[in-house]
Amino acid sequence: MSSTPFGLTISYLAYPERTTLTDPKPVFSWCLEDGTQSVYQLQVLAESGQVLWDSGRVASAQSIGVRYGGSGLFSNQKFTWKVRVWRVGSSRGSAWSKPQGFATGRVWLTPFPQPKNDSWENRNPLELTEIEPERIIKRGDGTYFVDFGRAWFGTLYLRGPAAARVIVHFGEKLATKNSIDRKPPGSVCYRTTETLLSARERVLVPTPKSPFSSGARRGAVLIPPGYEEVLPFRAIEVEGWPGELKKEHVRLHALHSAFDDRAAAFSCSDPTLDAVWKLCQHTFKATSFLGVSIDGERERTPYEADAYIAQLGHCHMERDWALYRWTLEYLLTYSTWPTEWAHHLILMAEADWEFTGDTTFANRLWERLERKLLRSKARPDGLLVAGAIVDWPQAERDGFGGGVQATDNRQMAGPMVNSVANAFYWHALMGMARLAKALGKPGTDYEQEAERVRKAYHAVFLDSARGVFRDGEGSTHASLHANLFPLAFGLVPDAHVPTVLALVKSKGMACSVYAAQYLLEALFAEGEAEAAIKLMLAPGDRSWRHMLEMGATMTAEAWDAKYKPNLTFSHAWGAAPANLIPRGLFGLEPLEPGYGKVALKPQTGGLSWAKLTVPTIRGPLKLAFDTRRGGFAFEVELPGNVTAEVTLPGEKTPRVLGSGKHQLRT
Structure with missing residues (x-):
């Protein structure tokens, strides 16, 4: 029996059941665990169960971007779709995939991004995740310190054991293990407010106003309707709490786009590089709270170079291509001023094509991209x-x-x-x-x-x-x-x-966090992986090691406040290692748009071992190298409908692999 298709997307959305689509002819994609597809059959059903379109058995290996071939889908309706496949060499079809739901909004209308951010069509939904404290400490002066472990863009809810007025301090950065930094550098968040507790119900603590004018700049993105204003904070301090403050009394509600924490994984022989990778992963999840890629808390504005670097990293960690499609369209309307920032929009369109294999998006934007x-x-x-x-x-x-x-x-x-x-x-x-x-x-x-x-x-x-x-x-x-x-x-x-x-x-690192993307990209491309990794983790104040030492839990805008006095601790352009590890250390490159054919040219970078899982539109790529037993051992696991050209260190001729598990050695 062929493996059942999984990882379904519609119009390149992984979670279409929680949003609405406007395309009357959407496209469908799915993943296979292994093998090569020879035939597929796809069905789209109305909410009633009526089959609106049955593709019939189609002799094709196509598993991404299959366009709807039935009669037009009407506005404001709910549907499901499913697919089954036959693999090469098998006469038996797979089971039908688990049905995926989707709904239409205003069919034929393409939403045009506006700063008010009030339309949620054609992009993955926002979610609120309830975060409980990791630690609660009562200090000698009676003040409580509550640490959630990492900073999120969110709101705070409190439920007191008795009615009382309390003072709450919000902090994005810690000063000591048990206190927040009330004088943080740059635009790193510290704010305070008073609120009235209720003994009967949980209350929302009003979000203190920003000391800078969030949303005032042309093109700044606002919180969408239906959500409370948020701020980035990791910990709070509470003055005047009646009695004992327990974990059940306090919750952080983190706002972010839908994000699968298990889609990508990385570990290696260097624990600091592990921590850097986790820092980047959390950055993408936490900074997605507006459904658009923004530059950080200070301006909440998309910028072209920021968005491109974030796109490269985020899309190697989660299958959310729509967020960057939305951002690209947004920036074509609300462009910024630097010369080469304009060129980054073309790089974004090309990256989208490589990730998805889809040309219709770039085609629709062509005249604006050309300008x-x-x-x-x-x-x-x-x-x-x-x-x-x-x-x-x-x-x-x-x-x-x-x-x-x-x-x-x-x-x-x-x-x-x-x-x-x-x-x-x-x-x-x-x-x-x-x-x-x-x-x-x-x-x-x-x-x-x-x-x-x-x-x-x-x-x-x-x-x-x-x-x-x-x-x-x-x-x-x-x-x-x-x-x-x-x-x-x-x-x-x-x-x-x-x-x-x-x-x-x-x-060395004589450049900013932004240019470090291209500096390290150049080093990896020239086989200087060890030099690149050393720069990432270098002691001193110009590396990702230093971001961790500063106490940032999202990547910082600059290496240190002395280089950029108004820096934020929520800047996704600082998360370049998220794309440099797969693209540089493992040499992952799509040889065909849509990752049907990839190149892998791993380098050790001075590491004795490393493991990586990367999500793609065709399914996860699982890679690992190990040098601890002498030589270079490389493990590759490719999903169905994917082939790879693998060139190991010291080799010039690539080995061609099909889907499945492979073990190679030099």
């Missing part, structure tokens, strides 16, 4: 004339351009023809060329323009004598950033890779 290339800023040789943000805050730029400010925006860096903006421009052109080919659009224009930019890039920025890239036209300075971005994007000529790599390695 994000900023081709109107290009001069005759193809290079953009535009400032670049390079890195943020400005002090993290490693002296880029000698401190020259851009004339088009004083927050950006010059020279006006610079290596960072143009590295992203070339990278975005290549992305558009790949998308155009997938969509059946003419892609030669983008390829030709990319080649023109590449030649001009090398002519203008490459210092052949030193074998490194200069910051910009007219500059002799070769910063970390001028070299890490072309190295990460594959823009460095082969002959100069050793010298560019040497410069990059010599600089």
